[in-house]
Amino acid sequence: MELGKWMDISEEIQDSIKEKGPVVAxxxxxxSHGMPFPQNLETALExxxxxRKEGALPATIAVIEGRIKxxxxxxxxxxxxxxxxxxxxSSRDLPLALxxxxxxxxxxxxxxxxxxMAGISVFVTGGIGGVHRGxxxxxxxxxxxxxxxxxxxxxxxxxxKSILDIPRTLEYLETQGVPVIGYRTDEFPxxxxxxxxxxxxxxxxxxxxxxxxxxxxxxLGLDGGLVIANPVLPEDAMDEVVIEEAIAKSLxxxxxxxxxxxxxxxxxxxRISQLTDGESLKTNIALVFNNALLGARIASAYxxxx
Ligand code: PSU
Ligand code: MN
Numbered sequence: 548m549e550l551g552k553w554m555d556i557s558e559e560i561q562d563s564i565k566e567k568g569p570v571v572a573x574x575x576x577x578x579s580h581g582m583p584f585p586q587n588l589e590t591a592l593e594x595x596x597x598x599r600k601e602g603a604l605p606a607t608i609a610v611i612e613g614r615i616k617x618x619x620x621x622x623x624x625x626x627x628x629x630x631x632x633x634x635x636x637s638s639r640d641l642p643l644a645l646x647x648x649x650x651x652x653x654x655x656x657x658x659x660x661x662x663x664m665a666g667i668s669v670f671v672t673g674g675i676g677g678v679h680r681g682x683x684x685x686x687x688x689x690x691x692x693x694x695x696x697x698x699x700x701x702x703x704x705x706x707x708k709s710i711l712d713i714p715r716t717l718e719y720l721e722t723q724g725v726p727v728i729g730y731r732t733d734e735f736p737x738x739x740x741x742x743x744x745x746x747x748x749x750x751x752x753x754x755x756x757x758x759x760x761x762x763x764x765x766x767l768g769l770d771g772g773l774v775i776a777n778p779v780l781p782e783d784a785m786d787e788v789v790i791e792e793a794i795a796k797s798l799x800x801x802x803x804x805x806x807x808x809x810x811x812x813x814x815x816x817x818r819i820s821q822l823t824d825g826e827s828l829k830t831n832i833a834l835v836f837n838n839a840l841l842g843a844r845i846a847s848a849y850x851x852x853x
Contacts, residue, residue: 553645556665557618560606564666569603569846571839572617572662572670572700578609578624579633579652580813581673582828583820588628590832592621594671594839601843608661610636613648617665627652635809637690655702656694659772663698668761668849670700671842673835674738675774676812677707677716680798687811688719695772696723701761703775703842705834706736706743710794710815713743721748726764726773728757730841736778739785739830747776754844761849777841783833785826793822 556564563570573594578587595605607619609627619627627633627650636644636651638660644651653661655675662670676689689711695702707716717735720727729735729747737743751757757775764773778784797818806814820828 550664554615554617554661554664557606557620560604560618560665563604567850569843569850570606570667570669571598571603571842571846572658572665572667573605573607574653574655574658574670574672575607575609575627576635576652576654577673577835578607578628579630580635581816582831583817584629586828586832588625590835591624591628594835597836597839598671598843601840601847603843603846605839606662606665606667608653608658610641610644610649610651610653612650613645615645615661615664617661617667635813637809638694639690654689655691655704656689659691659694659698659700659702662700668700669703669842669846671703671835671838673705673831673838674707675702675704677711677713678719679811680710680712682712682715685807687807689812692716692719692723692725695720695725695774697771699765699770699772701757701773701775701845703777703838703845705738705779705838706776708738708794708815709743709791710798710812710819713737713745717745720774723771724769725771726760728760728773728775730757730775730777732776732778734778736776738834739779739790739827740787741778741781741784754841755848755851757845758848758851761845775841775845777838779830779834780837783830783837785823785830789823790819790827793819793827796822
């Protein structure tokens with residue numbers, strides 16, 4: 548495949564990938580559809596800086612004028628964060644976004660695909676998509692889960708939000724053969740809170756052991772991703788009652804307004820932030836920073852021989 552036809556990789560990232568240096572991929576739907584301006588830009592810049600301080604290279608991934616960009620300049624990030632016509636690009640949207648020369652924020656699914664193409668094995672996000680509540684009626688299951696089942700990238704996240712159906716999401720991941728590792732936790736975290744009442748597959752306490760598990764999986768030829776669940780720090784977590792109330796209210800509104808398809812997640816995120824007076828956004832930002840730190844450490848460890 549001639550990647551250069553559709554994809555631009557920044558020089559510094561290209562060099563690091565060639566030398567098997569530590570590179571951490573970052574998604575961009577969180578910038579275009581997950582947070583408002585200017586917090587989206589501030590967060591994106593700070594995440595990159597956290598990763599650099601840990602000795603790894605950040606690779607923010609987005610679609611700009613129909614090209615996949617691996618690594619954005621600060622100016623590109625600034626323009627992207629303020630974009631008004633940016634579409635949300637999941638796996639199925641990639642061909643359209645490129646052929647129609649759109650600007651697009653890549654979801655976890657699309658970012659995994661682009662990371663894999665570029666040769667990046669570690670990817671940091673806030674929360675992955677999952678099986679939506681009421682999926683037995685709507686069939687709404689995020690493309691992120693399908694991608695996790697087939698694309699060889701480890702995804703560091705703070706679990707999934709309870710806007711989603713957590714137990715069904717975990718069942719789906721199990722069926723698809725996706726390891727779900729809890730970093731220093733036995734419980735799968737629920738994004739805004741450290742616990743969900745559901746267990747991870749296995750607890751691992753060091754970045755080195757996580758990197759070794761990734762290596763073993765792929766050396767065995769077992770294709771697909773891994774979910775590395777890193778709970779938000781307790782001091783940044785939300786009150787369970789407050790967040791559950793906001794989630795319940797936003798879900799009800801979404802259903803009353805008939806919001807469906809790819810609009811569901813952005814709608815819920817914005818409403819929850821409004822209903823919690825911005826508290827949920829603060830937690831969201833803090834957990835992304837926490838994930839960046841772990842992702843950089845895993846990427847560094849992955850570069851070593853075991
Ligand atoms: N969760 C968040 N913030 C986000 C998303 C999820 O806290 O911005 C985004 C991610 O890009 C994720 C996508 O991949 O939403 C999932 O959307 P959907 O449910 O439509 O697949
Ligand atoms: Mn969906």
